[in-house]
Amino acid sequence: MAEQIRTRFAPSPTGALHMGGARTALFNYLFAKQQKGVFVLRIEDTDKERSKKEWEEDILEHLSWLGLDWDEGPGKEGKYGPYRQSERTELYKKYLLQLLEQKQAYYCFCKPEDLEAQRQDQMSRGEAPRYLGTCRNLSQEEQETRLKAGESAVIRFMVPAKKVSFQDLVRGTVEFDAGLAGDMVVAKDLNTPLYNFTVVVDDHEMNITHVIRGEDHIPNTPKQILLQEALGLPRLAYGHLPLLLGPDRTKLSKRHGDHSVAQFMQEGYLPEAIINFLALLGWNPGTERETFSLTELAREFSLERVQKGGAIFNVSRLDWLNGWYIRQKSTEEVAELCAPYLVDAGLLGEKEIDIQKLAKIVALYRERLKKLSEIVELVDFFFVEKLSYDKDLLLWKDATREEIRSALKKAEDIVRAIEEKDWNEENITKLLMPEAEKEKNRGYMLWPFRVALCGKKASAGPFEIATVLGKQKTISRVQEAEQLLI
Numbered sequence: 151m152a153e154q155i156r157t158r159f160a161p162s163p164t165g166a167l168h169m170g171g172a173r174t175a176l177f178n179y180l181f182a183k184q185q186k187g188v189f190v191l192r193i194e195d196t197d198k199e200r201s202k203k204e205w206e207e208d209i210l211e212h213l214s215w216l217g218l219d220w221d222e223g224p225g226k227e228g229k230y231g232p233y234r235q236s237e238r239t240e241l242y243k244k245y246l247l248q249l250l251e252q253k254q255a256y257y258c259f260c261k262p263e264d265l266e267a268q269r270q271d272q273m274s275r276g277e278a279p280r281y282l283g284t285c286r287n288l289s290q291e292e293q294e295t296r297l298k299a300g301e302s303a304v305i306r307f308m309v310p311a312k313k314v315s316f317q318d319l320v321r322g323t324v325e326f327d328a329g330l331a332g333d334m335v336v337a338k339d340l341n342t343p344l345y346n347f348t349v350v351v352d353d354h355e356m357n358i359t360h361v362i363r364g365e366d367h368i369p370n371t372p373k374q375i376l377l378q379e380a381l382g383l384p385r386l387a388y389g390h391l392p393l394l395l396g397p398d399r400t401k402l403s404k405r406h407g408d409h410s411v412a413q414f415m416q417e418g419y420l421p422e423a424i425i426n427f428l429a430l431l432g433w434n435p436g437t438e439r440e441t442f443s444l445t446e447l448a449r450e451f452s453l454e455r456v457q458k459g460g461a462i463f464n465v466s467r468l469d470w471l472n473g474w475y476i477r478q479k480s481t482e483e484v485a486e487l488c489a490p491y492l493v494d495a496g497l498l499g500e501k502e503i504d505i506q507k508l509a510k511i512v513a514l515y516r517e518r519l520k521k522l523s524e525i526v527e528l529v530d531f532f533f534v535e536k537l538s539y540d541k542d543l544l545l546w547k548d549a550t551r552e553e554i555r556s557a558l559k560k561a562e563d564i565v566r567a568i569e570e571k572d573w574n575e576e577n578i579t580k581l582l583m584p585e586a587e588k589e590k591n592r593g594y595m596l597w598p599f600r601v602a603l604c605g606k607k608a609s610a611g612p613f614e615i616a617t618v619l620g621k622q623k624t625i626s627r628v629q630e631a632e633q634l635l636i
Contacts, residue, residue: 155187156359159213159220160349162194163205166410167212169463170364170394170402173428177391177456178362179218180429183448190356191223193234196348201236212411216421217444222356230356235348242343245351245381246305246336254380255336257293257303258285280332281306305337307347307377314372319362319389319453326372334373346370350377353386362453365390389453392432395460402463409463418491418522423472431461441474469520476519484516485509488525495526497533510618514610531604532618537627539605541634546597555635557595558602560585562628568621575617582613602631 157178161171175191182189191213195201210224222228232238249255258281269279286308288296297303311329318324336347343351349370353361368390378385396406414424422443429447430440434455442450476484485508492498492508515528531537544554564581582599586592600612603619616624 153359155182155185156190156357157182157187157362158190158192158353158356158358159218160192160194160352161209162197162200163202163209164197164200165205166412167209169409169411169414169424169428171209172212172216172218172411172424173394173431174363174391175213175218176216176425176428177433177451177453178360179220180448180451181360181362181453182221184451187359188221189218190228190230190358191220191226191233192352192356193224194345194348195234195236196343196345198236206234208410208412212415215415216411216425235352238348238352239341239343241355242337242348242351243340246340246343246347249307249336249380250305252380253290253308255305255307256285256288257297258306258333258335259288259296259301259303260284278330280330281334283333286333303339304335305339306333307336307380309333309373309376314375316371316375316385316388318368319360319387320392320456321365321390321458324368324371326369328372328376331373336377346373347377350374350381350383354378354381354383358386360387360389362389362391365393389456392457393460394431395462397462397464399460399462401460406463414468416523418487418524419468419472420475420487420522423468423475426475427468427471431463432457441471473520476522477516481509481513481516482506484519484522485512487522488512491523491526492529492533495530497526497530514614514618528609531606531609536630537605539601541631543605543607544598544601544631544635546593547591549594551635553594554598555632557589558598558628558632558635561595561599562625562632565616565621565628566625570621573617573621575613578616579613598631599628602628 159171159175159178161167161175179189181187191210193206193209195206206224213220220226222230223233227233246255260281265281268282272279285306293303309328309331313325314328315323315325334346335344337343352358353374371388371390375385377383394402396402402409411424415421425444425447426442429442429451433451434457435442435450436455479487482505485505489498489503489505489508493500493503498508511529511532512525515525518528519525544558545551546554549557561582564585565578568577568581582595583592586595589595596612600609600615601607603612603615603624604610609615619627
């Protein structure tokens with residue numbers, strides 16, 4: 151029987167989960183599900199100074215919100231745990247000692263300032279910086295003597311001078327000359343291993359079969375392969391994803407804005423829209439189809455269709471997708487999703503939420519929404535007693551204030567005559583529209599009528615707004631507009 155596919159997402163909790171990390175997690179999740187394998191979440195928190203519990207919680211919360219449920223990891227302990235590197239120190243120590251005993255690693259006592267001077271010298275001569283092996287041939291006895299004397303040292307892996315090639319699942323054959331890099335530091339001491347070393351140990355101990363990550367990790371792959379060979383561990387399959395790029399085609403970074411998943415969640419993007427958007431950043435489904443559920447993606451996904459070139463992070467594209475997903479939901483569902491934004495804006499109290507009433511308001515704007523947070527600016531006028539706007543906004547084209555005031559008074563008289571039981575969009579339209587048509591342009595009546603009701607330059611139609619506002623509030627706002635024009 152073939153070995154079960156096991157992928158992993160291994161973030162460091164040194165900051166919020168960003169969209170690039172979420173896409174890496176997604177591709178690992180999809181590949182595992184498509185192959186009926188296992189998706190593992192591992193927290194790489196060996197950087198004690200920068201790793202924080204709050205960032206780990208952010209990662210777990212937002213992966214769950216996106217629907218990327220891990221099969222093994224924090225909170226879902228399996229037989230390969232623990233899944234935090236900070237809890238695996240003794241395991242790393244065992245493998246470090248193995249390298250030292252096999253004389254494939256050694257203690258290096260070179261001072262940081264000397265190494266930096268060496269690096270600057272090499273760069274000034276146009277050479278790639280590399281460690282020159284100053285401590286490589288120190289005897290075991292000398293290493294032990296200097297350690298006992300309290301000299302600070304790091305542990306370096308003895309990199310063999312050879313070419314390393316691997317078959318990248320996305321890019322094909324990749325080859326490196328390992329000797330050009332020099333011996334690499336794998337641990338600060340026996341209790342403080344570094345990234346490339348811990349990754350090799352954990353991937354083996356957790357029985358990971360496929361490593362799918364960003365292309366910025368390509369230079370790490372030959373280092374990890376050499377460590378696998380030195381420790382007698384099997385080589386894994388590697389696939390490197392194209393980078394996410396900003397609109398200027400440079401690597402997506404903080405200067406392009408906040409691209410944390412938390413920020414997009416707060417702005418009112420739906421998890422299904424983000425998943426759909428991220429999947430199409432670097433992966434081509436091979437069809438013209440644009441929308442996929444997570445289940446459909448898991449069925450369709452393949453690494454063969456992952457592109458090599460960078461993928462541009464186009465927020466306009468995400469806005470379109472998010473709007474599409476919003477419109478797939480019922481008006482009541484959208485109202486429930488919008489309610490927290492109105493509460494946070496102070497327009498609604500938590501105990502005042504009437505979903506049926508709110509749904510009528512949301513229905514006027516559901517087609518326009520690109521993200522849920524926009525609802526506040528679109529519908530705030532429904533929740534305030536008195537509007538505040540520039541009276542000149544009431545004016546239509548070349549009409550005088552007196553003409554606009556007269557048109558508003560006419561509209562007020564018409565709607566006042568409608569009985570409460572007959573107050574609906576059809577009746578309001580049937581009575582107001584013929585009168586508006588009598589003007590030299592119907593905008594003379596309908597424009598100021600609409601502005602009087604909402605106080606905005608753009609909004610839903612006046613008849614729809616009046617229907618939701620109710621008769622008394624409609625009349626009151628028209629009267630207030632008339633007073634503004636005196």
